[in-house]
Amino acid sequence: MAQAMRPQSPISLLSTDGKPHPLQDTLLAVTLVLGAVAFVTGFFDHLHLLSSWTGLVGILTGAYGQFISETTRERFGLIIGLGASAVGFFLGMAHGGLFGGVLG
Secondary structure: OHHHHOOOOOOOOOOOOOOOOHHHHHHHHHHHHHHHHHHHHOOOHHHHHHHHHHHHHHHHHHHHHHHHOOOHHHHHHHHHHHHHHHHHHHHHHHHOOOOOOOOO
16 A cells, blocks of 8 residues: 555656656647637637637547546546637637638
């Protein structure tokens, strides 16, 4: 039981199994950034193209990241990014959509 109480290494912030996960960590960071951009720009009517596209890409990268994630910490961050991306995407869709006024 001594290994259960061993503190986590501060270097390994996202991987709790002690192995590096560069692809999963990159997808996590991309999903969080896209989610933050989509969430913030979703509250402005004139930025609906940016919020809807970043939200859509954030949802797709987050879903793939969830599919290949290996640790709970990665999944937790991906869910936060997915939620923010989804809110930004839906607000962008409500304000004009993916192509609102550009095509037609």
